[in-house]
Amino acid sequence: MRISINKSSIKGEVFAPPSKSYTHRAITLAALSKESIIRRPLISADTLATIRASEMFGASIEREEENLIIHGVNGKPHVPEDVIDAANSGTTLRFMTAVASLTDGITVLTGDSSLRTRPNGPLLEVLNRLGVKACSTRGNERAPLVVKGGLEGTKVNIDGSISSQFISALLITCPLTENNTTLSITGRLKSKPYVEVTIEMLELAGVKIHTDDNDNIRFIIPGKQKYDLKEYTIPGDFSSASYLLAAAAMTDKSEITVKNLFPSKQGDKVIIETLKQMGADIAWDRETGIVVVRGGKRLKAITFDAGATPDLVPTVAVLASVAEGTSRIENAEHVRYKETDRLCALATELPKFGVRLKEERDSLTITGGKLQGADVHGWHDHRIVMALAMAGMMAGNTTIDTTEAVSISYPDFFKDMCNLGAKMENISEK
Ligand SMILES: O=C(O)C1=C[C@@H](OP(=O)(O)O)[C@@H](O)[C@H](O)C1
Ligand SMILES: C=C(OP(=O)(O)O)C(=O)O
Incomplete structure (x- = not known):
């Protein structure tokens, strides 16, 4: 699709x-x-x-x-x-x-x-x-x-x-x-x-x-x-939630409340700290499992060690693409052994939005800036598709293929995003 x-x-x-x-x-x-x-x-x-x-x-x-x-x-x-x-x-x-x-x-x-x-x-x-x-x-x-x-x-x-x-x-x-x-x-x-x-x-x-x-x-x-x-x-999924939280933090006038995010052993809960560190307006009430994010803050570059949390790399790479300064995603070689070689997928697709990026065996160095619309490939990989969808919300005038891949981990991703007001539309079954 x-x-x-x-x-x-x-x-x-x-x-x-x-x-x-x-x-x-x-x-x-x-x-x-x-x-x-x-x-x-x-x-x-x-x-x-x-x-x-x-x-x-x-x-x-x-x-x-x-x-x-x-x-x-x-x-x-x-x-x-x-x-x-x-x-x-x-x-x-x-x-x-x-x-x-x-x-x-x-x-x-x-x-x-x-x-x-x-x-x-x-x-x-x-x-x-x-x-x-x-x-x-x-x-x-x-x-x-x-x-x-x-x-x-x-x-x-x-x-x-x-x-x-x-x-x-x-x-x-x-x-x-x-x-x-x-x-x-x-x-x-x-x-x-x-x-x-x-x-x-x-x-x-x-x-x-x-x-x-x-x-x-x-x-x-x-x-x-x-x-x-x-x-x-089963508790809520912080990796899936990362796309929602990051999309809200990146985009002006956004304000979302994500429920069902209670503390758990999931390493990907660090997305909340990561967004805070980048300067986002985000608050997590651990008792109620509610995270509130307001967009509009200028995000700052970070250094992100992906050793413990490989699934956050596509999310963080897109955040880095719009943040002020140069970010580094390090200790990430294992991210190459996923549904796709995700470092290669990001290094191929993000430059289509005008992002300046350097790929090394176990790292990505990304300089943030303004994104321009692009026709990008989702690599049949759920996390690449969801991360590129966030970039598309910033760039506008974007298409992504192989979006059916979201069925792997978050089948309702596009439905939830559209319900929240994202302008995302299915334009072709291919
Ligand atoms: O055990 C698990 O549930 C997972 C472990 C991680 O894989 P690796 O241990 O291969 O990095 C992660 O990337 C994957 O999405 C889910
Ligand atoms: C890598 C992932 O899962 P799995 O290893 O189970 O295919 C993932 O969900 O990003």
């Missing part, structure tokens, strides 16, 4: 969509429990991939109004009857590869053309050291992946510099093995808050992990544990 965007401001109230990361974990843990109810999950293309995969491992999942009722496999996933298609979702592929290692047979996992370019090397390597036979059909660490179950606990090291999802996947599955596992992280752990979200959810499901957080992080995972998630309400 191609969308046209004109200069606009936004006003009104909006409810932040439910967290994608919490929803993936809640479904996966519920599928490994006996009976659970998940309240207000995110229903999006990525979380539907996790639902389908969990069903293929034997869970039964019903939608009842806003909730999911899950009858899980009580720690023993079945051998799937068919290939698991994780579609566009890295989280689904990595979590389900680990779940496959708990079965008594062979599982094949694949995904769309984007997912089949994403790396899985450290996860495959560690699974093989934990008694599993796991490989890529093409021998290049990319899906399709083949996994023969047989997970056993022992002491292993894993590289944390590519994706935290490998570590989350092992933290979810190792408690179900007979023996204890010690998982030591080598390299600089990226996206650490997502591991904290995993551990929070494991604890809620009754599973214990001991963390030894010295120079190198080490997880001690006792075996023979059981999942029992019971009931969980």
Whole structure:
């Protein structure tokens, strides 16, 4: 789909969509429990991939109004009857590869053309050291992946510099093995808050992990544990909310109230601090979960370390494009391993608006200025599309293609933006 965007401001109230990361974990843990109810999950293309995969491992999942009722496999996933298609979702592929290692047979996992370019090397390597036979059909660490179950606990090291999802996947599955596992992280752990979200959810499901957080992080995972998630309400998503908050902060005469943003382990809540640091008028009431942003303030350049929060990079890059001065987004190499190489996507699209930008292996240097209208490519990537839509609101006279990608994490993005008054219109189905 191609969308046209004109200069606009936004006003009104909006409810932040439910967290994608919490929803993936809640479904996966519920599928490994006996009976659970998940309240207000995110229903999006990525979380539907996790639902389908969990069903293929034997869970039964019903939608009842806003909730999911899950009858899980009580720690023993079945051998799937068919290939698991994780579609566009890295989280689904990595979590389900680990779940496959708990079965008594062979599982094949694949995904769309984007997912089949994403790396899985450290996860495959560690699974093989934990008694599993796991490989890529093409021998290049990319899906399709083949996994023969047989997970056993022992002491292993894993590289944390590519994706935290490998570590989350092992933290979810190792408690179900007979023996204890010690998982030591080598390299600089990226996206650490997502591991904290995993551990929070494991604890809620009754599973214990001991963390030894010295120079190198080490997880001690006792075996023979059981999942029992019971009931969980999914919190709002700060990554999805970042587009709303940033769009309001950037545009004159905007004033929005975003609800459902309570404190949680999500690293992307730093978007609020980041906007404050850039000079935005933003206030967060943690008790009520309400964030109020007023536009019209001149934003200032910043230095942003993306190590813990890669998903904020497209949002921050667009903010930097209109801020006064030169911003740097650093420690961002892992942002290249997402649905697209997002540093390359931003470095290709933002200059079309007239932005001055320098791309290096792990950073972007962006000098802010006035944006001019442009026809830009959304790269079939939800976060690139939503970030470019914000830029379009400043530039006016802009079109973006592949906008259907928002279905991955925020299916109502354009609907919510239009309800708030943004001038965004679907102009072509192609
Ligand atoms: O575990 C998760 O829910 C996620 C972890 C992050 O990925 P990496 O750990 O690969 O950086 C993040 O980018 C992704 O959107 C969601
Ligand atoms: C990278 C993302 O998700 P995943 O890794 O699950 O595809 C994302 O949502 O930006």
